Amino acid sequence: MIVVMKQNATGAQVANVLARVEQLGCRVHLSEGEERTIIGVIGNGRPLDRERIERWEGVERTVPILRPFKLASRDFHPQDTVVSINGMAVGGRQLIVMAGPCSVESHDQLLEAAWAVKEAGGCVLRGGAFKPRSSPYSFQGLGEEGLRLLAQARAETGLPVVTEVMEPQLVPLVTTYADILQIGARNMQNYALLHAVGKAQRPVLLKRGLMSTIEELLMAAEYILSHGNDRVILCERGIRTFEKYTRNTLDISAVPMLKQLSHLPVIVDPSHGTGKWRLVEPVSRAAVAAGADGLLIEVHPHPEEALSDGAQSLRPDRFTSMMRGLRPVAEAVGRTL
Ligand code: PEP
Ligand code: MN
Numbered sequence: 001m002i003v004v005m006k007q008n009a010t011g012a013q014v015a016n017v018l019a020r021v022e023q024l025g026c027r028v029h030l031s032e033g034e035e036r037t038i039i040g041v042i043g044n045g046r047p048l049d050r051e052r053i054e055r056w057e058g059v060e061r062t063v064p065i066l067r068p069f070k071l072a073s074r075d076f077h078p079q080d081t082v083v084s085i086n087g088m089a090v091g092g093r094q095l096i097v098m099a100g101p102c103s104v105e106s107h108d109q110l111l112e113a114a115w116a117v118k119e120a121g122g123c124v125l126r127g128g129a130f131k132p133r134s135s136p137y138s139f140q141g142l143g144e145e146g147l148r149l150l151a152q153a154r155a156e157t158g159l160p161v162v163t164e165v166m167e168p169q170l171v172p173l174v175t176t177y178a179d180i181l182q183i184g185a186r187n188m189q190n191y192a193l194l195h196a197v198g199k200a201q202r203p204v205l206l207k208r209g210l211m212s213t214i215e216e217l218l219m220a221a222e223y224i225l226s227h228g229n230d231r232v233i234l235c236e237r238g239i240r241t242f243e244k245y246t247r248n249t250l251d252i253s254a255v256p257m258l259k260q261l262s263h264l265p266v267i268v269d270p271s272h273g274t275g276k277w278r279l280v281e282p283v284s285r286a287a288v289a290a291g292a293d294g295l296l297i298e299v300h301p302h303p304e305e306a307l308s309d310g311a312q313s314l315r316p317d318r319f320t321s322m323m324r325g326l327r328p329v330a331e332a333v334g335r336t337l
Contacts, residue, residue, distance in 0.1 A: 001048055002063040003039040013058025014039070020056065024048065036060075067261070069218040071225035072232075077263040083203050083231045085179055086160050088123055090203075090233055091265030095330055095337045096294035098124035098162050098180075098205075098267070099319060102309035103131055103139060104146035112301040114153040116316030120323045121337060124180065125150065125159040126296060130166045131308060132186045139307040147177035154179075162205055162296075168196035175200050185210050185237055185272070188220045198227025205296075207235040207269070214254055218262055234258055234266045235296060236287075238273035247275020247312070250283055255290040266291075271298040271312040280314055281322040285329045288337075297322075 003021070005014055014037050018028050021041050026048070029040035041048065047070060050062045067073050082091040090096045099117040104110050104127040114125050129146025131139065142149070150161045160179035165171055166187060174181060180203045187193050188209035197204045204224055208217045221232050236255060238248025250273030258266045268287035270280045284295050300306045300313035314322065323337065330337040 001041045001043070001050065001053075001065055003041060003053060004060045004063065005037040005039070005058050006060045007036050009037060009058035009060075013056075017053075017056055017059060021053075067218075068215070069222040069262075071230075072218045072221045072262045072264060074261060074263045079263065081230070081263045081265060083233055083265055085124070085203055088160070090267070091293050093334070093336055095288060095292075095326075095335050096124060096267065097122045097297065097323065097337070098126045098294065099297040099299045100126040101128075101300045101306065102271075102298050102313060103128045103307050104142055104149050104163075105307050107149055107152070109301060110149050110153050111156065113299050113316070114157045114159060116301070116319060117299055118157045118159055120316070120320040122297075122299075122319075122323070123159065124162050125153055125157065126162050126182075126298075127153075128164050128308070130164055130170065130174075132164065132166055132184050133308070144173065147174065151177045165193070165197065168192045171196040171200050175202050178202065180205050180233070183207060183220075188212055188217065191223060194220055194223035195227055198224040198229045200229060202229075203231035203233060204229060205233045205235055205267070207237045208239065208251075208254070210240045210248070212239070214257055214261070218258070221262070221264060232264050233293075234262070234264050235269055236266065236273070236292075237269035237296075246273075246279065248273055250274060250287075252283075252286050252290050255287060255292050259291055265293040267294040267296055268292045269296040271296070271309065271314075275312045277303065277312055277314050277318070280312065281318075281325060284322060284326060288326055288329045288335065289333055291333065 025044035027042040099122040131141035162180035164182040165174040182205045185207045238250040241249040270283035298313040299319045303310040303313040
């Protein structure tokens with residue numbers, strides 16, 4: 001970081017800043033120009049509190065040199081992180097398609113979806129047991145019964161399971177059933193929850209908040225990483241804009257941007273990103289072409305009867321044909337599916 005002193009800063013104020021920065025365990029590099037003094041601060045590995053330094057007397061402003069997310073940053077970890085889940089690699093050459101219903105509704109619904117996902121080449125089963133619904137009157141999920149059904153579907157199909165956890169207190173329970181813990185868009189900045197999954201022994205699928213910037217997503221990932229969990233998968237799922245034809249605006253440029261900024265794997269959720277099943281296939285192709293490491297897709301055996309998100313859910317036959325159509329796109333960008 002660079003500390004820019006005010007034009008009229010006194011020698012005593014400069015000396016005070018130098019001493020206090022050194023007390024924080026940093027080294028300093030003083031540069032006294034004609035107009036003003038600037039102090040280069042060489043950090044001790046921990047991010048500095050810029051706002052605090054800017055309140056010291058004689059300081060005009062600070063200029064960060066490094067990004068505020070250190071553990072998530074590619075600057076400190078140039079090679080791609082590959083998150084392994086039961087022997088499967090997220091972030092490698094193989095694209096990982098996670099698919100299944102929005103909500104777990106029943107044994108038959110889940111198993112029908114799970115087999116369809118598996119037969120079409122999906123490798124992780126998704127399904128919500130605890131649902132973050134915008135209305136308290138909408139279906140809220142089956143809770144632990146939904147988790148039990150997911151575990152049963154895993155036992156029968158061999159597919160690992162990703163499901164959302166909404167509260168810190170539920171992390172131990174969800175961890176006993178799930179292979180990947182999903183943090184939903186509405187909870188991306190729930191710091192108590194990020195702390196709890198940061199301590200959990202499971203990979204985390206972190207979805208971008210509805211109104212969050214790319215940097216805020218990476219700072220949320222930083223929370224999880226800083227609590228000791230290095231298995232974080234980022235997910236672009238669309239952000240809220242003025243556009244009405246789609247449920248959200250899927251930010252395709254977030255994929256290469258996140259890949260440049262971070263070493264973490266990035267997947268795309270075109271189901272929530274668009275809200276329309278007819279858009280899921282074309283947007284999935286775009287995501288793969290843009291460098292996504294995988295997709296999160298809603299599949300329901302009978303979308304017209306779904307208790308949540310039926311309008312964006314693919315029927316099994318449509319999911320199968322989408323997977324077929326994606327293979328040449330994957331190959332064109334050096335990936336396999
Ligand atoms: C989901 O994946 O079921 C979900 C609720 O997504 P989001 O948190 O992105 O809205
Ligand atoms: Mn959904």
